[in-house]
Amino acid sequence: MTASSAGRTAAPARRERLNPLTSLTAAAATAVITTAAGSWPLSLAVVAACLGLSVAGGTARRVLPAGAAVLVPLGLSLLWLHGLFFPEGRTVLAAWGPARITQEGLEFAGQRILQLAAVVLVLLLFSFSVRVPDLVAALSARGVQGRFAFVLASTLTLLPAIAARAQRIRQAQESRGLVVSGSLVSRARAFRLQAVPLVLSLIEDAGTRAAALEARGLSNTGPRTSYREVADSGLQRAARTVLVLAALAAVVLRVAQAGAGG
Known part of the structure; x- marks a missing residue:
């Protein structure tokens, strides 16, 4: 085994040791803190960190197009x-x-725009990095009901699918003669013609997912047995607590500043 292949093997192993709840908490806390702070240097630092982590994790080829589809x-x-x-x-x-x-x-x-880019890239980085079965197992182990856990995990990982679907809808509309470039009026009309099919398709997809979940009994109550074990540690639990407290502190500070300014 070469050094490069050993490095590629070690990287996924390091990611697998990270509990999905830790990465979820880190992504949510970063989004909340960045939004509450409203500081462009912090937003720029978050964007740079997300780009660096996506390159290091091998997800840049998926994160960047999805981010562009949402942010542009x-x-x-x-x-x-x-x-x-x-x-x-x-x-x-x-x-x-x-x-x-x-x-x-x-x-x-x-x-x-920079603040929005930071939030979107953080969520996309999490969406492309987390494994849905591990996230569902971790949520179920914390007492979250199976159906809610699956819906939450599926929702969090739906951003890449939304971006890809929006791109397909745009290509289909352009093949029918839709002109995306031009004046502001034509751009607004083109955005409406792309947004309506996207929303309708997402509603249809949500109905299909709900029916599939009902058919598999995920709405039933009672004890459940999980055949997937997700590693966790006291250090990660402490880190999640610190992240949640930091996000709450950022929100409280923002509200206090707004009250003082008003």
Whole structure:
């Protein structure tokens, strides 16, 4: 066995020793803290860390396209909303009637896009790294009912599927003559024509999942036996507690700052 193959074998082994609840707590706490802080240096650091971890874990080829599929339309909408119609903008760079491009609006939109990118990449990194059976087993071991555990695990890992489905819907609409580029009006119309089929397909998929869960008896109550054991440790449990407390502290601090400012 070569050194490179040994390294590739050791990396998955290290990831498997990490309890799915630890990675879930880390992802959720990072998203909450980043949102509550509202600091672009922190958001930039989180984005850089997610990109580095995705490259190290071998998931960059899936995380980056999925992240682009989610962030590009949302980023454009934020630029359009805050860049042109930011009420607190004072430094006007260009104006067309009621629409004004202001420096403050562009800065605000850039900060929100960076903050959104941090949250999306954190969730995508978790979605592409976690194993759903291990997550379901870990949740069930903590007393979470089987159906809820499976639905939660499936929801958390659905982001990549949403991005891929949105890409297929866009390709199908373009093959029918949909023009995505052009004016803001045509872009808004194209977004609506892509968003409606996506939402409807997700609703249909949720119904199919619910029927499958019902057929397998996951809604039944009572004791359950799990044939999959997920390793855990006191250090990881302590780390999860610290992460939850840090996220709660960030939210409380944010609320206190908002109250003091108001």
